[in-house]
Amino acid sequence: xxTLAVLLTLLGLGLVGWLAGRGRALHFAAAGRSRPHxxxxxxxxxxxxxxxxxxxxxxAVWASIAPGLTTETALDSPAASALPAPGMxxxxxxxxxxxxxxGTLAAAFHPEADALLPAYRAAQIRYGIAGALLAIxxxxxxxxFAYTRLAPDxxxxxxxxxxxxxxLLLASLIAILTTAGIVASLLFESLRFFSSVSPLEFLFGLxxxxxxxxxxxxxxxxxxxxxxxLFWGTIFIGAIIAxxxxxxxxxxxxxxxxxxxxxxxxxxMKPLLEMLAGVPTVVYGYFAALTVAPALRxxxxxxxxPGASSESALAAGLVMGVMIIPFVSSMADDSIAAxxxxxxxxxxxxxxxxxxxxxxxxxxxxxxxxxxxxxxAVSRAIGETMIVVMAAGLAANLTLNPFASVTTVTTQIVQLxxxxxxxxxxxxxxxxxLGLVLFLVTLALNxxxxxxxxxxxxxxx
Amino acid sequence: xxxxxxxxxxxxxxRIRRRYAAERRFRxxxxxxxxxxxxxxxxxxxxxxxxxxxxxxxxxxxLPVDFPHSTLILDPATIQGFGAEAALAGADIAGVTTxxxxxxxxxxxxxxxxxxxxxxxxxxAIRHDPAILNGRAAIYVPAATDIDLAAxxxxxxxxxxxxxxxxxxxxxxxxxxxxxxxxxxxxxPTVAGIWGAFKGSLLTMLVTLLLAFPIGVLSALYLEEYAxxxxxxxxxxxxxxxLAAVPSIIFGLLGLAVFLNMMNLPRSAPIVGGLTxxxxxxxxxxxxxxxxxxxxxxxxxxxALGIGASRVQVVFHHVLPxxxxxxxxxxxxxxARALGETAPLLMIGMRAFIATPPGGVADPATVLPxxxxxxxDEVSRGFVEKTSAAxxxxxxxxxxxxxxxxxxxxxxxxxx
Numbered sequence: 001x002x003t004l005a006v007l008l009t010l011l012g013l014g015l016v017g018w019l020a021g022r023g024r025a026l027h028f029a030a031a032g033r034s035r036p037h038x039x040x041x042x043x044x045x046x047x048x049x050x051x052x053x054x055x056x057x058x059x060a061v062w063a064s065i066a067p068g069l070t071t072e073t074a075l076d077s078p079a080a081s082a083l084p085a086p087g088m089x090x091x092x093x094x095x096x097x098x099x100x101x102x103g104t105l106a107a108a109f110h111p112e113a114d115a116l117l118p119a120y121r122a123a124q125i126r127y128g129i130a131g132a133l134l135a136i137x138x139x140x141x142x143x144x145f146a147y148t149r150l151a152p153d154x155x156x157x158x159x160x161x162x163x164x165x166x167x168l169l170l171a172s173l174i175a176i177l178t179t180a181g182i183v184a185s186l187l188f189e190s191l192r193f194f195s196s197v198s199p200l201e202f203l204f205g206l207x208x209x210x211x212x213x214x215x216x217x218x219x220x221x222x223x224x225x226x227x228x229x230l231f232w233g234t235i236f237i238g239a240i241i242a243x244x245x246x247x248x249x250x251x252x253x254x255x256x257x258x259x260x261x262x263x264x265x266x267x268x269m270k271p272l273l274e275m276l277a278g279v280p281t282v283v284y285g286y287f288a289a290l291t292v293a294p295a296l297r298x299x300x301x302x303x304x305x306p307g308a309s310s311e312s313a314l315a316a317g318l319v320m321g322v323m324i325i326p327f328v329s330s331m332a333d334d335s336i337a338a339x340x341x342x343x344x345x346x347x348x349x350x351x352x353x354x355x356x357x358x359x360x361x362x363x364x365x366x367x368x369x370x371x372x373x374x375x376x377a378v379s380r381a382i383g384e385t386m387i388v389v390m391a392a393g394l395a396a397n398l399t400l401n402p403f404a405s406v407t408t409v410t411t412q413i414v415q416l417x418x419x420x421x422x423x424x425x426x427x428x429x430x431x432x433x434l435g436l437v438l439f440l441v442t443l444a445l446n447x448x449x450x451x452x453x454x455x456x457x458x459x460x461x
Numbered sequence: 462x463x464x465x466x467x468x469x470x471x472x473x474x475x476r477i478r479r480r481y482a483a484e485r486r487f488r489x490x491x492x493x494x495x496x497x498x499x500x501x502x503x504x505x506x507x508x509x510x511x512x513x514x515x516x517x518x519x520x521x522x523x524l525p526v527d528f529p530h531s532t533l534i535l536d537p538a539t540i541q542g543f544g545a546e547a548a549l550a551g552a553d554i555a556g557v558t559t560x561x562x563x564x565x566x567x568x569x570x571x572x573x574x575x576x577x578x579x580x581x582x583x584x585x586a587i588r589h590d591p592a593i594l595n596g597r598a599a600i601y602v603p604a605a606t607d608i609d610l611a612a613x614x615x616x617x618x619x620x621x622x623x624x625x626x627x628x629x630x631x632x633x634x635x636x637x638x639x640x641x642x643x644x645x646x647x648x649x650p651t652v653a654g655i656w657g658a659f660k661g662s663l664l665t666m667l668v669t670l671l672l673a674f675p676i677g678v679l680s681a682l683y684l685e686e687y688a689x690x691x692x693x694x695x696x697x698x699x700x701x702x703x704l705a706a707v708p709s710i711i712f713g714l715l716g717l718a719v720f721l722n723m724m725n726l727p728r729s730a731p732i733v734g735g736l737t738x739x740x741x742x743x744x745x746x747x748x749x750x751x752x753x754x755x756x757x758x759x760x761x762x763x764x765a766l767g768i769g770a771s772r773v774q775v776v777f778h779h780v781l782p783x784x785x786x787x788x789x790x791x792x793x794x795x796x797a798r799a800l801g802e803t804a805p806l807l808m809i810g811m812r813a814f815i816a817t818p819p820g821g822v823a824d825p826a827t828v829l830p831x832x833x834x835x836x837x838d839e840v841s842r843g844f845v846e847k848t849s850a851a852x853x854x855x856x857x858x859x860x861x862x863x864x865x866x867x868x869x870x871x872x873x874x875x876x877x
Contacts, residue, residue: 161773168687172680172697175747178740179700182711185718249494256491269495276502278859280801282830283852286837287505290512290845322501329498353480355487376706383708385804386830390837410710414807417717435714439707446706 006059006132010139014052017143021047021150028152038156046156049163051143055135062131067098070123077119082112186439189432196426197225202433204228208396208407210416210427225430227437229396233406237317237388238381241402245321246381247374250328255358257329258336270333277326285390288319293391300403309405311393317402320387327377328370335369335453336362338460368456375449379442385410409434509852516850519638519651520604520612522574522627526561526583528594533557537591549588555580558602569623576603578640578652601634603651606843608633615842641850645818646832650843653836655851657818661731661811661826662800668735668822669742669799674792676739677746678781681788684747685754686776705744712741713808721809728810729825737809738799745798749791753784786873793866797859803830829855 022044028036036043071094074080084090089110096113097120150156194202205226253273257266293315300308339362347357363370393405394415416431467473532553539548558580563571579602586593586600593600604612607620608627612635616624627633644654680697688694716737720726726733757780765775806812811827812835819826827835829851836848 157771161771164773164777165687168679168683171676172683172688174676175680175697175700175704175744178704178715178743181719182707182715185715186711189718249498252491252494253498256488256495260488260491261495269499272502273495273498276498278797278801278863279502279505280803280830280855280859282801282803282833283505283509283856286833286848286852287508289837291508322498325498325501353484355484356480358487379706380708383710385708385710386834389804390834410708410804413710413714414804417714417808418812432714432718435711439711442706442708443703446703450702 002128002132003059006135009132009136010052010055010059013055013136013139013143014048017047017051017146018044020143020147021045021156024147024150025156028150031152036152037154038158042157042160043150043154045160047143047146047150049160050146051139054142055139058138059131059135062135066127066131070120070127071098073123073126074116074120077116077123079115079119082115084112182439186432186436189429190436193426193429193433197430201225202227202430206398208412210412210430223426225426227409227434229398230407230409230412230434231437232398233313233392233396234382234408234410236402236406237313237392237408238320238384239378241314241317242321242324242381243374243378245318246324246328246377249321250325250377251332251363251370253325254329254332254336255363258333259354259358259362273329274326276323279323281323281384281386282390284319284323285386285388288315288387288391292319296403305401305403307399307401308403309393311391311405312403313392313406314402316388316391319391320381320384323384323387324377324381327380328373331373331376331453332366332370335366335373335456338369338457339365340460365460368452368459372449372453372456375445375452379445379449382408383410383438383442385414389414409438413438506856509849509856512846513849513851513853515613516846516848516853517638517641518635519640520609521601521634521636522604522608523599523632523634524558524561524575524579524583524602525565525597525599526557527597528557529596531557531560533594535587535594537594540587540591540594545588549584554584554587558583566623566627569626570619574605574608574623574627576605576651577649578647579603581652601636603638603640604633606650606841609651610842613846641847645816646814646827646835647816648814650839650841650847653844653847655829655832655854657815658827658829658832658851659854660818661734661815662828662830664731664819664822664826665734665738665806665828666796666800668732669738670792670796672736672739673742673746673795677743677792677795678750678788680743681747681750681754682776682781685751686780687772701744701747704740705748709741709802710804710808712737713805715740716805716809727823727825729813729815729827730823731819731826731828732822733809734806734811734826734828735822737805738802741802741805742795742799745795746788746792749795750784750788753787753791754780756787757783783875786869786875790866790870790874793862793869797862797866800862801830801855801859803834806831807834829858 022040025036025038025040025043029040038046074097075083083093093110093112093116096110097116100113100117101120101124202225205224206228207224207226208229209224257269257273261269293310293312296312296315296318297308297310300312343361343365344357347361348354352360388408388411392408392411394407394411395405396407396412397404399406413431413434416427416434535548535552539545558575559572562575562579565571566574582602583600586598603609607616608624610616611620611624612633624633640652641654643656644652645657647653680701684694684697684701688697716733720733720736721728726736761779761783762775765779766772770778806828811831813825813827814835815825815827833848833851833855836844836851839848
C-alpha cells in the first residue's frame with residue numbers, strides 16, 4: 001500500500017509542478033514584452049515531467065536493489081549469528097524469511113527464519129521509508145530545477161516533443177525485441193536439446209517416443225526423438241486434408257461472391273463467412289472431438305476400413321479446413337478484384353460465357369495471388385494447435401490412412417510441456433526444438449507468400 | 462473456308478446449349494460452396510446451442526429437513542449480524558443435509574440423489590431465514606449429476622428410476638442455474654460455474670489491453686508519421702508483419718521461457734497470460750492502426766503544419782483523433798482474438814484446476830477458453846452440457862465485441 005501512496009504523492013507533485021509551471025508561463029505571457037516560445041501548458045508539462053520521471057526511475061531502481069540491501073542489514077543483526085554457513089540451507093532460510101515478510105508464506109519450516117523475521121521486517125520498513133523519502137526529494141529537486149529554467153524564450157515544447165519521439169521509438173522497438181526474444185529463447189533451448197540429441201536424428205529419425213524414464217535402468221529410458229512422424233502428421237492434417245476442404249470451398253465462394261452474387265447478397269454473405277474465422281479454435285476442437293470424430297469413426301467402421309480411430313486425422317483436418325475457408329476466400333477475393341476489368345471485358349466481348357471467362361481468364365490471371373493466399377492458409381493451418389490437441393491423437397504414426405490417428409508438431413509441444421517433468425529434461429527441451437522448426441517453416445511460408453502476392457500486384461499496377 | 466458461320470445450325474445450337482449448361486453448373490457449384498460453408502457455421506452453432514442450453518439449467522430436489530429433530534445444534538438467535546458466518550461455519554450442515562436425504566428417500570439412493578454442494582443451499586436458506594430452524598422446512602437443493610442427466614433424458618436406468626420416483630412425489634423442478642454463472646470450477650458438474658474463468662479472462666484481457674493498446678498505437682504513429690526510411694525501420698516493419706503471422710503457440714513458448722523461467726513471474730497468473738497475449742495482439746493493433754492513420758488525408762496534416770503546429774502537435778491534435786475510430790475497431794478485433802486464444806495460455810500453466818475466482822492479476826487463474834478445454838476433457842457426462850454452455854457464453858461475448866467494432870466503424874469512421 002505504501003508504494004501506492006508514494007506513487008500518488010508523486011502524481012500530486014506532478015500536478016503541483018504543472019500548475020506552477022503553467023502559472024509562471026502565464027505570467028510571462030501577461031508581462032508580454034516578447035512573445036514566449038512555448039504555450040503555458042507546455043511549460044507546465046515540462047515541470048511536471050521533471051518532477052515525476054526521475055523520481056519514478058529512481059523508484060524502479062530502488063525496488064530492484066532494496067531486497068538485497070534489506071537482506072544485508074538483516075544479516076548484520078544479532079539474530080543472524082544463528083544462521084548456518086553460506087550454502088543451500090542458508091539461502092532456503094533467507095528465502096523463507098522473505099516470503100514470511102511479504103505475507104506469501106503463513107508459517108516457516110525453519111525456526112531460524114522466524115527468529116530473523118523481526119530484524120528483516122524492521123530493515124524492510126526502514127528501507128521502504130528511505131526510498132519513499134528519497135523519491136520525494138528527487139521529485140522536488142527535479143521540479144525545482146525545471147521551474148528555475150522557465151523563461152519567456154525557453155523552448156519547453158521542443159524538449160517535451162523530444163521525449164515524445166523517444167517514447168514513440170521505444171514503443172516501436174518492442175516489436176523487434178519480441179522477435180528477438182522468440183528467436184533467442186527458441187534457439188537457446190533448442191541448442192541445449194541438440195547437445196543431447198543429434199539434429200540429424202531429430203530431423204530424419206522415424207521413431208518418436210519422448211517418454212524418458214525416471215530411473216536409468218528402465219526399458220526405453222533414452223527416449224527416441226525422430227520427428228518425421230510429427231512432420232508427416234502436421235502436413236497430412238494441415239496441408240493436405242484441410243486444404244482439400246478449404247481450397248475448393250474458399251475459391252468457389254470467392255468466385256461466386258465476386259462474380260455472380262448481387263451486391264446486396266454479398267454484403268451480408270461475406271461477413272457471415274468471415275465469422276468462420278472468428279470462432280475460437282477451442283470451439284472447433286470441441287466440435288471436432290465431440291461431433292465429427294465419432295461420426296467419422298462409425299462411418300469407417302460401418303464400411304469396414306481397418307484402423308479407424310476416434311482421433312482420426314480426417315476429423316481434425318476437416319474441421320481445420322472449415323476454419324481456413326475464410327482465409328482462402330478473402331485472399332482469393334482480393335486477387336480476383338485486382339484483375340483488370342479490361343481483361344474480363346475483352347473475354348466477354350469475344351463471346352465467352354461468364355464461367356468461361358472466370359476459368360480461362362480471371363482465375364489464371366489471379367493465380368499467383370490465390371497461391372499466395374493458399375500458402376498463408378497452410379502456414380496458419382500447421383501452426384494451429386487447439387483443434388489437433390483436442391481431436392487428433394498422440395500416437396506418432398507414419399500412415400496414409402486418413403481414418404487412423406496421427407499426431408502433429410503442435411500437439412506434441414503441448415503434450416511435452418504440460419506434464420510435471422523437470423524443465424531441463426530432453427523431453428521438455430524437445431518442445432522448443434519443435435517450436436523452432438514450426439517457427440522457421442511458418443516464417444518461410446509467409447515470406448514466400450507475401451513475395452508472390454506482392455510481385456503479382458505489381459504486375460497489374 | 463470463307464462461308465459465314467451458320468449460327469442456326471444444329472451443331473452450333475447444341476454447342477451453345479452445352480456451354481450454357483456448363484455456365485449454369487458452374488454457377489450452382491459456386492452457390493453450393495457458399496451455402497456449404499454457411500451450413501458448416503450453422504451446424505456448428507446449432508450443435509453448441511442444442512447441447513448448451515441445458516447447461517444453464519439444473520434439476521433441483523425439494524428436500525424436507527426436520528431441524529428440531531436433527532443433529533444440528535444451532536440457535537436461530539446466533540445467526541444475526543456479524544457472528545452469523547462463524548455460527549454457520551461451526552455447524553455440521555452437510556451432515557444434516559445427508560441425513561435428511563437418507564431419511565426422505567431411503568429406497569432410491571438417499572444422499573446420493575443430491576449434489577455435493579447441496580448443503581450450501583441449506584446453509585443459504587438458514588442464513589436467509591433463521592426461523593426455519595424452529596420447524597420442518599422444505600428446501601430446494603441441486604440434484605446429483607446422475608439425476609440431472611436423467612431429468613434431461615440421458616441417465617442410467619437406476620437414475621431414471623429414482624428420477625421417476627421423485628417426479629411422482631412432485632419433489633423435482635428444473636431451475637435456472639445461478640451457480641453456473643456465479644461459481645468457479647468444481648469437480649462436480651452440478652456446482653461448477655464459469656465465473657472464476659470469466660474473471661480470469663477479464664483480468665488477462667485488462668493486462669493485455671493496458672499493454673498492447675498504448676504500445677501498438679504509439680508504434681503505429683511512429684512508423685506511419687515519423688520513421689525515416691532506413692534499415693532499422695524496415696526491420697521493425699518486417700518484425701511486426703511476421704509477428705502477426707507467427708503461430709500463437711510460439712508466443713506461449715516465449716512466455717514460458719522468458720516470463721516464467723527467466724523473470725520468475727508467478728505461474729498461471731493473469732499477468733503472465735496478459736503479457737503473452739499482449740505481445741500477440743500488439744502487431745494486430747499496429748497493422749490496423751497504420752491503415753487507419755494512412756487513411757487520414759494529407760491535406761489535414763498540411764493545413765495544421767501551415768498554421769504553425771509542430772509535427773508532434775499535428776499528429777496528436779489532428780491525425781490521432783481522426784484515426785482513433787479505425788484504431789479502436791482494430792483493437793477490439795485483436796482483443797476478440799486474444800479472448801478466444803487457448804494454446805499460449807496452456808504453455809504458461811493456466812490449465813490448473815482453480816476452485817476460487819482470482820483476486821488479482823498475480824493469483825492463479827484460468828480463462829474461459831482454457832476452462833472449455835479442461836471441461837471437454839472431463840470424464841463425467843454432466844460436463845458435456847457445461848462445456849457447450851461455456852462455449853455459448855464465450856461466443857456471445859465475441860459476437861458482442863465484434864458487433865461493437867462494426868458499430869464503431871459505421872458510426873464514427875469518416876470516408877474521405
